[in-house]
Amino acid sequence: MKEKNLFNYLKFHKLEVPKEIKISVVPLPSLIDKSLEIQRVKSEKKHANMKFTFSNPNYSGLGDKFEWAKSCIVISYNYTPQKANNHSYKPGEGAIALFASEDHYELLGKFINGLAKLFNSDGVKTQQFIDSPQHYDRIFFNASGLGWQGKSTMMLSPGVGPWQLIGNLYISEKFEPTKKKDYSCGSCNLCQISCPTGALDEEYVLDSNKCISYWLQSHEIIPHEMRINIGNRFYGCDECLTSCPPGQTKDFNIEMTSIVDLKKIIIMPNDELLNLYTWFYIPKMNGDYLKRNALIALANNPDSSTVDFIFELLKSESEIIRFYAIWAIWKLKKINDIAKYYDVRLERSQLVKDEYLRLIK
Numbered sequence: 001m002k003e004k005n006l007f008n009y010l011k012f013h014k015l016e017v018p019k020e021i022k023i024s025v026v027p028l029p030s031l032i033d034k035s036l037e038i039q040r041v042k043s044e045k046k047h048a049n050m051k052f053t054f055s056n057p058n059y060s061g062l063g064d065k066f067e068w069a070k071s072c073i074v075i076s077y078n079y080t081p082q083k084a085n086n087h088s089y090k091p092g093e094g095a096i097a098l099f100a101s102e103d104h105y106e107l108l109g110k111f112i113n114g115l116a117k118l119f120n121s122d123g124v125k126t127q128q129f130i131d132s133p134q135h136y137d138r139i140f141f142n143a144s145g146l147g148w149q150g151k152s153t154m155m156l157s158p159g160v161g162p163w164q165l166i167g168n169l170y171i172s173e174k175f176e177p178t179k180k181k182d183y184s185c186g187s188c189n190l191c192q193i194s195c196p197t198g199a200l201d202e203e204y205v206l207d208s209n210k211c212i213s214y215w216l217q218s219h220e221i222i223p224h225e226m227r228i229n230i231g232n233r234f235y236g237c238d239e240c241l242t243s244c245p246p247g248q249t250k251d252f253n254i255e256m257t258s259i260v261d262l263k264k265i266i267i268m269p270n271d272e273l274l275n276l277y278t279w280f281y282i283p284k285m286n287g288d289y290l291k292r293n294a295l296i297a298l299a300n301n302p303d304s305s306t307v308d309f310i311f312e313l314l315k316s317e318s319e320i321i322r323f324y325a326i327w328a329i330w331k332l333k334k335i336n337d338i339a340k341y342y343d344v345r346l347e348r349s350q351l352v353k354d355e356y357l358r359l360i361k
Helices: 006-012 035-043 105-121 190-194 224-230 262-267 270-276 288-300 306-313 319-331 335-340 350-360
Strands: 021-027 071-078 093-096 126-130 164-171 233-235 259-261
Touching: 021 105, 071 105, 093 262, 093 288, 105 126, 105 164, 224 288, 224 319, 233 288, 259 262, 262 288, 270 288, 288 306, 288 319, 306 319, 319 335, 319 350, 335 350
Parallel strands: 093 233
Antiparallel strands: 021 071, 071 164, 093 259, 126 164
């Protein structure tokens, strides 16, 4: 029996595929298993303390998850931004990485939900995965014909580069598979060269311990050397994306940037801050972690009133804010003036005390 063509099926059912969306079919069972790759990164502790797909590699990395599934539809959403971050902002300003400038998952989720609804109404069983800790979303990408894994670990496509999000939809219907294509980065290693911390020194492996984006989403104490490398970044880092040749576009506009006023972020009520950035991953849903990011960025990109502003933060009720305020004062070379504003004997947090004693030396 001849396999159905997915595109003809969608056309018949009048489901329009947005121009930003590319779809492909991978036949199942696939015999594709990324569990060992994920486990290797975990065993070498290059995942830092990230949970997500590292929590259960044997399942998240398994391609053939369901006996009933006959195909997996791989969906790629191209969100190539027009903005361009150059980090040459005015004092007191911070940067949001282009990949996080808005909720790019919204359109992808809407399309996959519509696709699943169509199949379900036609009696086809489905299971979708979008940005899920239960599923390594790139697992079928090389086999899909949509592109290849870059040395940055990002999935790349011609004309799109890494500016894409990927979803997977397992279905109980057998469709004609998409022809696999051979792509590669060749000798290009611009992503590795561009990484400010050496997180991509090993090809095709990300060392999250050195990744700025990881630390700006972590609840852990950010290492001192990493705080310097963060620069004026408020959320995320995408040097490996912006440097990738297949992702370059004439539409990049250096005048359009994702700028934030760092002081406004720091004094904003936490509930307002969480509502403002609903698509960010914020540790423990605690706005103090975003303020921490802003505080580090402000210390790295201060304006004329930054010193006085940060001294006032020593009065904060937040342990997190006081902790990073002390480092910021040290970074601004004002640590010897701290006694005028702060009495360590009254500090109720041992964590903050230890940071002060470490830096005062």
